[in-house]
Amino acid sequence: MLESLELTVNGDRHALDAPVGRSLAEVLRDDLGLTGTKIACYEGHCGACTVLLDGVPALSCITLVHAVGGRGVTTIEGLREHPLVDAFVREDALQCGFCTPGQIVSASALLAANPRPTREEIGHAMAGNLCRCGAYRNIEAAIASVGGGR
Amino acid sequence: MARLIKTEKEVEGHYTETWVVVEEDVLEQWPAGPRAVVGQPAPRIDGHERARGEARYTADLALPGMLHTAVLRSPYARARVRRIDASRALTAPGVRAVLLPEGADLPPQHAPEAIASEPGAIGAALAERARVAPLTSEPGYEGHAVAAVAAETQAQAQAALRLLAVDWEPLEPLLDADDAVRRKSLVSEPRVNERGDLERGLAEADVVVEAVYRTQNVLHNSLETHQAICHWHGDGELDVYISTQFVWGVRDAVAERFGLERDKVRVVCEYMGGGFGSKNGPGEYTLIAAELARRTGRPVRCALDRRDESRAAGNRNATIQRLVAGARADGTLTALGGEFVNAVGWDGLSASTAGPMQLLYACDNVRTVEYGARLNTPPNAAFRAPGFVEGTFGLECLIDELAAKLDLDPLEVRRRNYATTDPVNERDYSAKGLERCYQLAERHWARRDDVRARSDGAWKRGVGLASQIWFGAGGPPSYAWLRLNAEGHATVITAMQDIGTGTRTAVAQIAAEELGFPLARVSVALGDSARGPFASISAGSSTTPSMGPAVRAAAADVKRQLLEIAAQRYAVDISTLTVEDGRIVAGGSRSWPVEEITGLLGDGQLLGKGARGPNPTGMRVLTFGVQVAEVAVDVGTGEVVVERVAAIHDVGRIVNPLGARSQVEGGIVQAIGYALSEARLLDPASGTVLTKTLDAYKLPTIADVPEIVTEFVDEPDPHLTNLGSKGLGEPPIIPTAAAIANAIRDATGADVRSLPVTREEMLRALREARERERDRLGAPAA
Amino acid sequence: MELLRPRTIAEATAALRDGAVALAGGTEVVPLLRDGPLLAARLVPLAGVVPRGVDGRRATPEAEQSHEVGAAAATAAPRPVLRVGAGTTLAELEVDPEIPAALREACRLAASPQLRSMGTLGGNLLQATRCWYWRLHSGCWLQGGDRCHAREGEHREHAFFGNGRCASAHPSDPAAALLALGATLRTDRRELPLSELYRLPRDDDRSTTTLAADELLLELEVPSPDASVYLKAMDRKRFAFALVGVAAARSGGEVRIALAGAAPIPWLLAAPDALDEATPLPGTSYKVEVARTLVDRALEAVAP
């Protein structure tokens, strides 16, 4: 059943029609063209699709778009100027780059809540973002460098 | 000048000697050590595109009018399809074509006319037997592609798939590798390699150790799944957008399947989300998409989902390794022997699991036999140093068990058996820095006592090491063009791909170095077979050693032209001119910005071309290394934590120390998953894959990653190309698992011999060690 | 599919009665719907209906404490009790200093940060088994078939207690912690000790909970122990289900121990040596060994 909804993404309001059951990830990627949000498992197991809902990290692949409600969505496209982007590049915290947008979205939420995370805290807060290339040490360094943790 | 020569080409351990046309490699190598750009750490030049989510991967592309595909895959490990009735699928909403296998009985209503006359049917929908796409009516593994549907949306394609009525006849699968060897179900002839006399060597030994090692199946699980979009246009031309490690290989394979001239197929891959060896060819998904696109006249996407990825996209095969080693009391090896069973699966290459045993040590008596078992399990695919990862685990654990029995230092035993020429064919090494690696490892190895002393209650700590040997020379052909414009900006053009290893950045550095430009003045256009010359596969640690020399030659070609013009413009002797940091320098005194010369070009450009020269003939070009792992083992719960890995590798000149370190860390992270947590599990009765999802298949997380220290010998290989660089993609994943297992023995006295070292394997090994100790103490005095 | 908008508990339960499915954080519901094991034409979002957040409150009367299963002699003084809304997310619980350590740690070590910030406590307690045969819908005994595939098949992640029929291992870490803490549960129609929410599946009723199809979890009452702890063995350091999870809570002289990853339901261990009565499968005997160590360590951690 198509049901219309309003969605605020990176501060922009969108009016859309979507079938109930459609995921936020599909709407972002296919309807709004925001392909920075990646899909790697489509069932909540990897973190590639991480976005923020009112600042809280969520998996857009298992979030029903109609359940987003009034919460503001932030995607990687809304974080392009975040200092984490430069830090990830500087520290070589990406290889193939497919997990990277999700990593940066999660890291931005971590830093917002905890501006100077320790190594342990980074490990805890980033454990939901798998990186098959294994860029983890540099991801940690990038987050720590923005957080002033070292 | 182009020459016709004979050269050796090596990919993942396989040498072939062929005639090739090469251009001479006339450039002198740069001296060792960091230079202005090469050898300096450089962040990826495409890092921002990737990090900001602007980079377009195959998964992000959508062509106008594109259809989506769902593939029916066998739910049985072995079966026969008696009959497929596609009539309901054909009339389902959005369906545009159905592809069926040869062999199965198709009911008569499949004729397109009949379909078209049914109410609600879409006239364009066609069900045809696949002529080109590799669909089967006799699936040999769970996930084998049987039929495919193209529809307007992915959901419609999937819904239609469920409407295919298939009459399956399940058959008994063959799942046990030893059983397959007994029954001679093999993918290739057994491989026997022998030098000296194993029996004699064992007889000469003071000490003999025998052990059986087992390694598990692991999945590549690249985050971007295997996928392609195919689009026919014009006069039978086919565009293929694909997540691939080898643009040219895909072009050739697709052209051959469809009987096309090779350049009628254009293959594009600008960004790709990981492959690790599994994306070297077109895969059935590309052929399915191409055929459906041909039939419907529309662009067609065919993408694997995560679950299909886990059963139909390849894997590192499991192995059983029955090994023996004999040595004299001083640690000199007298014999090495092994029977290796590779559980290859339905199809694939039986990789050289015996390779490390053959190549690593000077030992006169070596005999290895390798079997590639053909099973009703998903086909393997190359996975980062296939064979050597598995074989190094067995060999390097065996050497440590031997050292323990001889009561010798494991590093000492390795040095005692150091090979100074290739033990198989007695060729000289083009360069071998393994002893240098051992020297650099000493300070990490020396931490042993401190680490052990930090054992604390149930947590026992220890240190282990293992050596690495692998290929990585790359080879011709590989070409690059370079274009310099009026603004003094250079573009390297070559149809290679950057699969995340950072080759785009490395070749930009090489071009910048040769041109005397800052890195920011070089960009790289890659990933399009219609818009650049042939380039190497990104596999077998071959991209940098193949592409780098070609790019350097292209840059040298342009630099020569630039200096010729400058010599005329400034009326100076060309031999006094160089380019440094974007300025043309005359004899060290006068200098001008490069733009002064390039500005004269207007719309003109300076064009250069370069080709990869030949490999040295009659020499072994190999990579070497050693890793030292520190672990902590909780003997109460069997938990193993890797606390530190020091990796020292010799891969010739390091072009980008930053990117190189990332490669090493990535390899080690994957190896830690291999050693401790990853396993593709099958249901033992049906042979179906149980770990199809990323909650069940346990990749390492950031919390599982230890401190990693990376060091390089960083000496150019004097015999290899104008660059002296070898590949680094694979070496770092090779020795880690053995180093971890050896550290576990150091910490606990327990011999872990099966990967992954889960709680159950760790607790089993501890129990065995306790029993052994009890027997030893309880044994009556002699 | 249709998304309803209930405003009251009564509206929500009425919809459930009509066959709709409750949607809390959706981390279980959404993938299961997409994948098949769960079928629903209508979803009932619980946000705004089911309580969310933590409230402190004094004292449950003795009478209410006494129906705790496994409770020995009722302790003397009334203890402070926290009321936790079933709609509270695991992320909220993992950082709440009011929450007893065992529950906080169980939440902290569950799933991933994203899943914890989406997933609710109620949904967590009601999550389905992670048995791979069940997840890949093999039509096994628990799904109404006649055979447990795991018992003869690959079962390293499975049960070592209560596994005579179905050998699945209950995946919830918070459930084990709450069981050890002696939590009680309030639904839209009854109050019950958490232990009575779960039951081993039987041939005639293969459900693992006693919840009616139209019943809603609303709130948990969590007593504050003198000491509590949660220890979890998993295949990697984070983001993995428990191979074995051990929760222990001490209130006065009484210690309660509960296990995750041990049985088809969260498992209360009558006494530490009850591990001797475990019924492991060939592939789960290692879990008993792990459990022994963790139980010893947990007892040590909560000892006065």
Ligand SMILES: Cc1cc2nc3c(=O)[nH]c(=O)nc-3n(C[C@H](O)[C@H](O)[C@H](O)COP(=O)(O)OP(=O)(O)OC[C@H]3O[C@@H](n4cnc5c(N)ncnc54)[C@H](O)[C@@H]3O)c2cc1C
């Ligand atoms: C990859 C992954 C890893 C995980 N790892 C762990 C782990 O290590 N440890 C662990 O404990 N958990 C783990 N989980 C489970 C996770 O914590 C739960 O999925 C989550 O807490 C469920 O909450 P939810 O709000 O999303 O539930 P939903 O998905 O919304 O609902 C789950 C079920 O509960 C029902 N339901 C929800 N709320 C109510 C209510 N108030 N009344 C009645 N019925 C209700 C729903 O109808 C549904 O049947 C993991 C999950 C995933 C996907």
Ligand code: SF4
């Ligand atoms: S353990 Fe339970 S859920 Fe798993 S196969 Fe057996 S019956 Fe089914």
Ligand code: FES
């Ligand atoms: S794509 Fe959403 S968690 Fe993997």
Ligand code: FES
């Ligand atoms: S950079 Fe490739 S998956 Fe993380």
